[in-house]
Amino acid sequence: MRVAEPLTRLLPRVARRELQSPLSVMAARVLTQCLRSLSRPSLRLCSGSPAVRAAVGPAAALHRPVSFAASSRRTRWLGQSPVSSVGVLCRQYGDLPPLTLETIKGRVMYVLKLYDKINPERLVTSSHFMKDLGLDSLDQVEIIMAMEDEFGFEIPDAEAEKLMTPEEIVQYIADKKDVYE
Structure with missing residues (x-):
């Protein structure tokens, strides 16, 4: 051969x-x-x-x-x-549109509204998870895990414990993804 x-x-x-x-x-x-x-x-x-x-x-x-x-x-x-x-x-590759603070805020609020223990009518960006929404620390961990899935990166536990409002989550993600306006 x-x-x-x-x-x-x-x-x-x-x-x-x-x-x-x-x-x-x-x-x-x-x-x-x-x-x-x-x-x-x-x-x-x-x-x-x-x-x-x-x-x-x-x-x-x-x-x-x-x-x-x-x-x-x-x-x-x-x-x-x-x-x-x-x-x-030949392959076609795509990329997501660039992130802005508004798109990050919209995605964070969307994920939070889908969480079954949060009343969507009471949810605003300044809502504190424990004081305003009545969630406990386990719920906060589940929210952070959902945000990790949504945005595709891991949030360290030490940082995750500090994120108590949607506004703080938006700011943290914007800092990590280098999104500024």
Whole structure:
């Protein structure tokens, strides 16, 4: 077997000669699934911007057929599918809009309004969790955990104990995320 042989010729030869054990059959199936997933066109790529679709269009000539084989003793052709090198490499990444004090405040208040022990009508940004809303320290811990989930970073326990109002939470998050107006 030559090293330079393309995968389309190598896989059937390996499948015919070397697949004797059940483990080898399973490995061939896994390899087949991987190759199939590479040959499928990406939904993001197809639904992407017109510039990306225009760039991929001429790449259709670069598609090469890849054959798949999976069987214990005999080779079974499952079909030929094109593999696009552009389709594999093109990805669309997105980012959230930049945070502002207003968006942070809105998200904090939204999370607090969803908390079942807080009456949304009594909630204002200056409400103290224990004095005004009647929450205990365990409730405060749950609120801080919800804020950690919402904003994607951990708040140390020493800092979390000091956050007693929504306003303080907003200011803490703004300081951590470098949001200033």
